[in-house]
Amino acid sequence: MIRSKLKSEIILECRKKLALEKANLINRLRHQQEEIKKGVDLSGDEIDQTIAQLAEHSLLTFQNKIREQLFEIESAFSRMELGTFGICEETEENIEIERLMALPWTRLSIEGAEIREAVRKRFA
Numbered sequence: 861m862i863r864s865k866l867k868s869e870i871i872l873e874c875r876k877k878l879a880l881e882k883a884n885l886i887n888r889l890r891h892q893q894e895e896i897k898k899g900v901d902l903s904g905d906e907i908d909q910t911i912a913q914l915a916e917h918s919l920l921t922f923q924n925k926i927r928e929q930l931f932e933i934e935s936a937f938s939r940m941e942l943g944t945f946g947i948c949e950e951t952e953e954n955i956e957i958e959r960l961m962a963l964p965w966t967r968l969s970i971e972g973a974e975i976r977e978a979v980r981k982r983f984a
């Protein structure tokens with residue numbers, strides 16, 4: 861296993877950004893759950909019911925994206941604990957510091973992301 865050689869200041873800054881983003885996502889998730897509870901009204905005619913179901917589907921899709929992002933944040937925290945934070949999963953090289961500061965949950969360097977995208981396009 862390759863261990864990260866990031867400075868502790870960078871890891872601390874990324875940890876702060878991750879914690880803030882996690883709190884924001886949890887708040888958005890709670891808000892969306894409240895919207896679903898008060899927005900579901902299946903007592904109207906078919907059009908009203910369809911609109912309510914479409915709105916609920918949209919909110920549930922949005923919630924799924926938030927949960928995926930929360931998973932990525934928790935994974936980043938785990939990588940920090942394991943000492944592998946900042947190492948690209950594709951190339952096993954250091955992830956660019958600017959990239960980590962912008963996307964602290966990222967698992968891939970720019971090169972690693974390009975490799976994965978090329979593979980995805982090839983097999984899509």
